[in-house]
Amino acid sequence: MPIPRDDMGEAPLTRTPIPLPAHFHQAEQSFSLKKRGRSLCYTLPPRPPVKSIPPISRIFPNRQRSWSQPRPQSVSFRTPQTVPPASKLYDQSKGETFFKQCFQSICKLGRGSFGEVYKVRSREDGCLYAVKRSVSPFRGESDRQRKLQEVRKHERVGQHPNCVRFVRAWEEKSLLYLQTELCVGSLQQYSEELAGPLPPQRIWNVTCDLLRGLKHLHDRNLLHLDIKPANVFIAFSGVCKLGDFGLMVELDGSDGSGDAQEGDPRYMAPELLDGVFGKAADVFSLGMTLLEVSCNMELPTGGEGWQLLRQGHLPTEFTSDLPPDFLKVLSAMLDPDHRCRATVDWLLSLPAIQRAERWRKLTLATQWTLGKLLVLYQLLVWLLSFVAESLKRPFLWLVCCVGGRLSQCPLHASPVSGRLGDSSISSDWDDDDSLGDDVFEVPPSPLVPLRNLTYHGHEFPGRHSPDLPRPSLGSTSTPRNMSPEYGIRRRSALTLTPNVSRISQDSPSSVKTLSPSSSSNSSGFEDADAPRSSFLPRNLLTMFEDVSEP
Numbered sequence: 001m002p003i004p005r006d007d008m009g010e011a012p013l014t015r016t017p018i019p020l021p022a023h024f025h026q027a028e029q030s031f032s033l034k035k036r037g038r039s040l041c042y043t044l045p046p047r048p049p050v051k052s053i054p055p056i057s058r059i060f061p062n063r064q065r066s067w068s069q070p071r072p073q074s075v076s077f078r079t080p081q082t083v084p085p086a087s088k089l090y091d092q093s094k095g096e097t098f099f100k101q102c103f104q105s106i107c108k109l110g111r112g113s114f115g116e117v118y119k120v121r122s123r124e125d126g127c128l129y130a131v132k133r134s135v136s137p138f139r140g141e142s143d144r145q146r147k148l149q150e151v152r153k154h155e156r157v158g159q160h161p162n163c164v165r166f167v168r169a170w171e172e173k174s175l176l177y178l179q180t181e182l183c184v185g186s187l188q189q190y191s192e193e194l195a196g197p198l199p200p201q202r203i204w205n206v207t208c209d210l211l212r213g214l215k216h217l218h219d220r221n222l223l224h225l226d227i228k229p230a231n232v233f234i235a236f237s238g239v240c241k242l243g244d245f246g247l248m249v250e251l252d253g254s255d256g257s258g259d260a261q262e263g264d265p266r267y268m269a270p271e272l273l274d275g276v277f278g279k280a281a282d283v284f285s286l287g288m289t290l291l292e293v294s295c296n297m298e299l300p301t302g303g304e305g306w307q308l309l310r311q312g313h314l315p316t317e318f319t320s321d322l323p324p325d326f327l328k329v330l331s332a333m334l335d336p337d338h339r340c341r342a343t344v345d346w347l348l349s350l351p352a353i354q355r356a357e358r359w360r361k362l363t364l365a366t367q368w369t370l371g372k373l374l375v376l377y378q379l380l381v382w383l384l385s386f387v388a389e390s391l392k393r394p395f396l397w398l399v400c401c402v403g404g405r406l407s408q409c410p411l412h413a414s415p416v417s418g419r420l421g422d423s424s425i426s427s428d429w430d431d432d433d434s435l436g437d438d439v440f441e442v443p444p445s446p447l448v449p450l451r452n453l454t455y456h457g458h459e460f461p462g463r464h465s466p467d468l469p470r471p472s473l474g475s476t477s478t479p480r481n482m483s484p485e486y487g488i489r490r491r492s493a494l495t496l497t498p499n500v501s502r503i504s505q506d507s508p509s510s511v512k513t514l515s516p517s518s519s520s521n522s523s524g525f526e527d528a529d530a531p532r533s534s535f536l537p538r539n540l541l542t543m544f545e546d547v548s549e550p
């Protein structure tokens with residue numbers, strides 16, 4: 001007699017004996033791969049309605065509110081006195097906002113429920129930053145105080161390589177501005193562009209970075225409470241950082257976990273429903289974040305799928321390709337019982353994590369060293385070519401003197417006497433009296449790029465143009481070509497690409513405009529009548545480029 005088969009086409013006896021409740025398979029079908037092309041606002045967590053007292057202006061209509069004054073005021077909880085934000089560039093009489101006077105807004109990076117984030121260049125130091133400006137003006141003093149709390153939280157976090165660096169904050173015309181370091185984008189954007197699961201090595205990198213960032217918070221008794229891919233930022237070095245500390249609370253009670261709000265339901269720990277706020281909740285959210293990006297899985301916002309994930313069931317059709325070590329880490333982070341859930345310290349002590357951390361440190365150190373070496377090399381080349389340029393004229397003059405032809409030396413001869421000079425006594429190198437560049441028959445291959453750097457160095461664009469980076473080391477400046485297709489760089493950011501090359505990234509066109517021929521004009525050696533068209537330095541440069549092209 002044939003064994004009856006169920007609707008899934010399997011004989012009941014061949015199934016695994018009762019590991020899951022009957023409804024799990026139906027619920028598991030509700031898990032799905034991530035869908036592409038969602039707008040950023042899709043990711044915003046639902047916010048509870050704002051409970052604020054009626055605006056003070058309604059109670060005391062004529063009362064002056066210091067924060068509604070048009071003047072900008074620095075916001076800091078370290079130095080509570082209200083002072084204008086420090087900047088040499090700001091001139092109150094101009095009537096423009098502090099933001100407009102001190103920053104060049106480049107583009108909008110994103111929008112959250114509290115603020116719009118802009119990529120800006122500081123007119124003061126020429127570096128790139130992110131500035132978050134609150135979406136709506138303060139509705140009253142309590143609304144203002146609530147928004148200002150984000151500044152206090154950022155200040156509490158302090159500096160850590162795996163937390164987004166806070167620079168300063170100020171308020172103006174009832175809006176709050178928060179200036180932070182600029183990142184390439186969020187982990188969510190990266191994962192959406194990848195449109196697939198993160199490769200294993202990157203998963204380990206992200207895990208190590210975020211555990212380090214979370215350890216920094218937890219060691220200070222701070223709970224993030226909003227860990228999710230949209231709030232994890234990728235720096236230009238490829239390092240992942242925790243950011244958006246808007247929902248952070250302090251466990252020691254100074255701002256009380258009584259005010260704590262749960263974040264996005266997709267990443268929310270189950271115990272938060274019972275009002276239990278603790279470090280374990282952050283570990284769970286981090287686990288969910290890692291599950292999402294490592295499996296490219298759409299996390300449920302509710303329903304059975306949501307419950308199952310919080311009962312310790314991981315959907316095997318998504319997790320089967322994960323490295324076994326990583327799966328263990330994930331299961332420990334997603335333990336349904338917050339008392340048994342892994343702590344950050346325990347996770348960091350796991351051999352698999354320690355191995356991954358060692359590798360991470362090594363690659364980051366190599367990347368850092370290579371970056372610094374490249375910058376040093378570029379500076380050296382610039383310096384050498386500068387010295388060579390400075391010595392060229394005295395040397396040429398010396399050669400003329402020694403040769404006893406001071407009168408013909410282009411440095412001494414007036415343009416008229418030069419032209420009227422006896423051409424019959426000209427020698428080979430006299431013919432090319434236009435410029436010293438070609439006189440000495442220097443080997444072209446190493447010197448042509450060197451010259452280009454020299455000219456580039458003389459007119460280093462960062463000094464004059466706010467659009468181009470300055471040659472500062474270790475700044476937060478972006479490399480050049482900050483183009484709209486920065487998704488490509490976003491991808492490369494995790495591949496540990498050093499962010500150092502500035503001088504060498506000149507476009508061919510910029511090299512040509514700064515070619516030696518332009519210098520020859522300015523140096524006054526140019527002889528327009530000389531038959532030298534085939535020896536134009538520009539032509540040499542083109543020849544060099546032709547030769548060096550594969």
Ligand SMILES: Nc1ncnc2c1ncn2[C@@H]1O[C@H](COP(=O)(O)OP(=O)(O)OP(=O)(O)O)[C@@H](O)[C@H]1O
Binds near residue numbers: 113116117130132230
């Ligand atoms: N430092 C930064 N560098 C690059 N992009 C950033 C930075 N800060 C924010 N962004 C972009 O702006 C978006 C919104 O920023 P953020 O999460 O800080 O705002 P929010 O209003 O607090 O949002 P939420 O609703 O999550 O609380 C981010 O998802 C990211 O795309």
Ligand SMILES: [Mg+2]
Binds near residue numbers: 244
């Ligand atoms: Mg956010």
Ligand SMILES: [Mg+2]
Binds near residue numbers: 112114244246247
């Ligand atoms: Mg926020």
